[in-house]
């Protein structure tokens with residue numbers, strides 16, 4: 001079996017390496033940074049507790065990640081790397097939504113058989129009045145016969161407006177889902193991709209709508225088990241090895257260069273790096289003329305990990321409606337806030353953003369600022385690409401004109417937004433193409 005080079009050890013690269021290793025291919029993974037996981041990685045943080053000055057190291061995630069039962073490729077990857085027991089899957093879809101009056105509203109599957117259970121969820125969601133609930137049910141119902149391509153030119157906002165999904169229906173329901181799944185505000189997000197997600201979640205079987213959250217940090221969930229899996233099958237992983245250049249040494253092999261040094265020749269190479277990183281690799285254009293020349297537009301996500309003297313939260317996670325803090329996750333000693341589509345904060349100082357976060361937590365959850373004894377902010381300006389408009393035209397497929405070169409990564413054309421599932425699917429797809437080529 002030939003040795004396959006994979007560039008990038010984010011979830012796309014790790015998945016490609018796991019998939020190929022499991023079929024007997026030897027993989028050689030090159031990662032530019034010191035550790036794996038890319039945007040879905042973890043890092044150490046050691047706050048000092050004010051009561052007794054004790055210090056404890058935590059592994060914090062680069063960003064809180066939430067998954068769903070419809071992440072079928074991701075769940076199958078977790079089974080393959082023996083990490084499926086490190087997630088928590090709901091028995092049925094259940095989300096507690098807090099309004100700015102501190103009242104809580106449940107969006108919860110009912111006891112009737114699927115799909116009626118999901119209609120029960122909408123009818124029991126008291127943030128909406130009766131007329132709005134009926135309108136939401138009608139909107140979901142029409143998804144069955146919806147021709148998704150007919151939405152190609154629409155934004156989510158335009159589509160919702162056309163279907164009377166305005167007011168509380170928009171802010172208290174669809175906006176939460178749109179920003180949560182596409183990390184893009186409804187006025188920019190693609191209606192067709194959002195409709196595809198709604199179809200998968202609402203019409204794809206009852207498992208699909210369940211919320212899945214990591215029970216451990218992302219490194220323990222994905223990165224370490226994947227690395228163990230790859231190494232146990234003879235795969236090589238080299239960290240701190242950024243690939244800066246690709247040379248065609250002959251028609252059937254590629255030479256990879258890192259910091260002016262050759263790091264090997266390979267018949268097949270998967271680039272599993274973000275679009276902005278790919279564009280910096282010398283020599284890539286001549287092999288891949290279809291690479292778009294412009295930069296993709298990105299959307300940021302701002303995460304705060306707040307360490308609390310006393311944590312009053314009882315729920316594992318909560319959604320906040322009408323707040324820049326869209327989600328709050330409870331990790332016991334600390335809570336994590338998520339603000340997706342946060343590009344308007346990109347130029348704001350950390351302390352100014354913290355003030356907003358703390359005042360929102362006070363308003364929605366009655367959480368006192370004095371309880372916060374330490375915090376860590378992670379502002380990911382290029383968390384995901386903006387899932388709409390011109391950006392979508394520049395997503396490319398996994399195969400290139402050259403039979404030995406492949407792309408993977410959440411930005412490639414998976415039909416999904418930039419998510420864990422998109423990244424994992426892209427890695428699987430690239431690996432399957434190579435497996436097919438040699439079978």
Ligand SMILES: Cc1cc2nc3c(=O)[nH]c(=O)nc-3n(C[C@H](O)[C@H](O)[C@H](O)COP(=O)(O)OP(=O)(O)OC[C@H]3O[C@@H](n4cnc5c(N)ncnc54)[C@H](O)[C@@H]3O)c2cc1C
Nearest residue numbers: 008010011012032038039063065066243277409410419420
């Ligand atoms: C804060 C945040 C929150 C998120 N929340 C969610 C969520 O709740 N649910 C969800 O499904 N998704 C979420 N996502 C999206 C998800 O994390 C990404 O879609 C996914 O991790 C992307 O994986 P990837 O492998 O495509 O890219 P990346 O993770 O970016 O991996 C690319 C890797 O390539 C390496 N690299 C780059 N250039 C080179 C080079 N020249 N040579 C060698 N290596 C190189 C990088 O160092 C990196 O390790 C979130 C993302 C962020 C940032």
